[in-house]
Amino acid sequence: TMREMGFSKVGIISVRTNFGVAWIKELTELAPENGIDVVNIGAYDSSQEDFNELMDELKDKNLDAVINVAVGPIQSLMTKAYKAAGFQMPLFQSHGFTDIYYVYAAGEASEGVLCPSLIMAAAEGLPDTNDQRKIILEFKAAYQNRYKEEANFFKAHAHDALMILLQAIQKAGLDRERVRDIIETTEGFVGVGGIYGFSAVDHNGLAKDIFHSVVVHNGEFVLLSSLKESDEKPEERAFEYLPVLAVLDFKIENLSDSDGTLIVDYLSNAIFQCGKFYVLARNQRETS
Secondary structure, three states: OOOOOOOOEEEEEEEOOHHHHHHHHHHHHHHHHHOOEEEEEEEEOOOOOOOHHHHHHHOOOOOOEEEEEOOOOHHHHHHHHHHHOOOOOOEEEOHHHHOHHHHHHHHHHHOOOEEEEEHHHHHHHOOOOOOOHHHHHHHHHHHHHHHOOOOOHHHHHHHHHHHHHHHHHHHHOOOHHHHHHHHOOOEEEEOOOOEEEOEOOEOOOOOHHHEEEEEEEOOEEEEHHHHHHOOOOOOOOOOOOOOOOOOOOOOHHHHHOOOEEEEEOOOOOOOOOOOOEEEEEOOOOOOO
């Protein structure tokens, strides 16, 4: 995507974790192959509140774009800090940003943010002929109806894993080796996260093309290709926060204020990284 957009010099800022270290290693190795010069700007802690020094480091570097490597709530804080600093360069986030609650938390600062994502984040824009569209929309609607919140890709992974397992158990019974063998013959299983095909040497089951470039447009994820290919200017509307669940003017200190309580829901035993936002309002907040 960056090469297609004509970017040749990109800055990286990252959270100071193994996740950040791994991303920087991969990016610095792969970027030159695509004609992109990567500049490692600096790192920050996942509990950091003040990003002014890091924002200063981004200035006067003649960058075409910036990549923020992080997952969890810190992504929203960084997005707000980046936009508050007045940068016009496109901001790219990791795949972890595609939980819509991070968009709500960053508010209008999230407009125009780009990231790689499973197609489920922007499934509403898929044509009816797409093999995944129907199952994704049915899953998202069922999850919303049951849990009163929007599903993210963690839920998609859990759904697909369970469906693949149940399908194998129906054929193999409860014999563990037979279940494994059946899963390894799975081909063309259409799930929420992608279309799966396993083998004895491939237990991932998905190809690299499951990732698509999405952009936050009017507070929602849309396929970047749909904006680029559209002959008409995309419909504009006022940005709206999600009522009640939105994180309004989110700051670290809001954790202890009288307006609301922030709860970070940890998923899959990830250490702080796989969070999402909820606000349980003690006082009614109005959005406009």
